[in-house]
Amino acid sequence: MDKEEARFILRCFRPDGSDAAEPEFAEALQFAAADRDLGDWLAKERAQDAEFSSMLGRLPLPEGLREEILAGLAAERGDLPQADEIDAVLIGGLAMISPPRGLRDEIVEAMGRSVPNTNPSGSTNRSSSWWRFGVPLAAAAGIALAFMVQSEPPAENSGPLVSISDAATSDSTGSAVPVSFVEDQAIATLESPDFALDLKNPDQKALFKFIRGKGRACPSGGVPRKLEAEPSIGCRVIEVNGKPGAIVCLRRGEGEVVHLVVFRRDDVLGDLPSSGHPLINKHGQWAVAHWEKGNRAFMLLGRTDTEHLEELF
Incomplete structure (x- = not known):
């Protein structure tokens, strides 16, 4: 030696x-x-x-730091590597796991006395x-x-990337999906490390045209008032229990990103208020607004407080 x-x-x-x-x-x-x-x-x-x-x-580690980093990277870049169906189910499932409090301290202690x-x-x-x-x-x-x-960002996707909501819950029963389940799956998709955008474009109209071409309900006319003139980031088409939908990622101000989710109204089960009076609640670190307009069901998600989300309408 x-x-x-x-x-x-x-x-x-x-x-x-x-x-x-x-x-x-x-x-x-x-x-x-x-x-x-x-x-x-x-x-x-x-x-x-x-x-x-x-x-x-x-x-000290702030609560929710991991989720904020993953969501921020996915929304801003949309350039993570593509995954096959099995990979997407596994990665998406892991993204939904919240580690127990104190786990970090236990690991550090175990390393010290091994x-x-x-x-x-x-x-x-x-x-x-x-x-x-x-x-x-x-x-x-x-x-x-x-x-x-x-x-090394990949080329824009030619079709929807399989997510935990696509692969693990898809069926062809034809029954409507509860709005709470759509909310759960939309958040799981956004928090998944393999989340990617099908199309990146700052022009909302270009995204709406793309979504219509994919046979999804179009968000046009349903964007909250204070977001109508804001630049977009991109969009992603998704499925929840076989029901087609879409996510539009919008930018408001410096560093703030919100996500507009749209499905056909007949595909979503549950009472939804009109667009002028959305139902707003908290889902972990997310503020979520629900409403309907015409034959469409909408959802707006953002990592913010409910009061700030309400100001967008």
């Missing part, structure tokens, strides 16, 4: 010293004890690790340490791949 190999191994040395019994770490530690420069480096590394661990444990893997004879399993060496490298590779994917 040379100095650089010892340094590489010691980068993975856990602060509690539980790796000291493993042969690779024991040899590297002996090398550090005999080499002054390597020993000084190891002391500084362990001090920095301890400080970082302490700071990480004190860092022990070396030993075989029945009592000797340390050498492969376990090399597995840990690979974890940081694999994580770094995953992060690099994520940046590569984000930097």
Whole structure:
């Protein structure tokens, strides 16, 4: 073992010293004890690790941060890689899972008190340490791949991207879908990491023409008053239990994005108020407005408070 190999191994040395019994770490530690420069480096590394661990444990994470990041990236870029039907169901389902409170702290604590893997004879399993060496490298590779994917937006979709609402709940029964279920599936689609836009265009009329061409109910004439002159981002056609619909992503002001969902009225089950008096409620981090106009059922979703959403009508 040379100095650089010892340094590489010691980068993975856990602060509690539980790796000291493993042969690779024991040899590297002996090398550090005999080499002054390597020993000084190891002391500084362990001090920095301890400080970082302490700071990480004190860092408060805002509730809903994960969902806000995913929704913001999906709405602004619409350039995530395409997924096949099975991938979309899995990814969409995972996006709907809310991790229990305190899970992060439990993971950090478990990492701190984990022990070396030993075989029945009592000797340390050498492969376990090399597995840990690979974890940081694999994580770094995953992060690099994520940046590569984000930097290469795909061409606009020629058809609707399958989402959790498309693949997991689609049927051909012909019965209307409860408005609450449409709301759940619209939010799940927007929060899914594989969400992408079928067409990007700042002109609302261009999006409405595209939606009509896909055989969906057109949002034209149903856009809330204060959004009529605002630029659009793009649109996406969707299905919920076999019922065709569409989502139009609209921009209002700096950084604010709202999503207009439209279905045929006969396909949505439930009482809906007229467009001048929408029903507005909260759904987790989302404010949601429901109304009907003509033969269409509308829904407006935004990550804001209900009062702000009401101002748009």
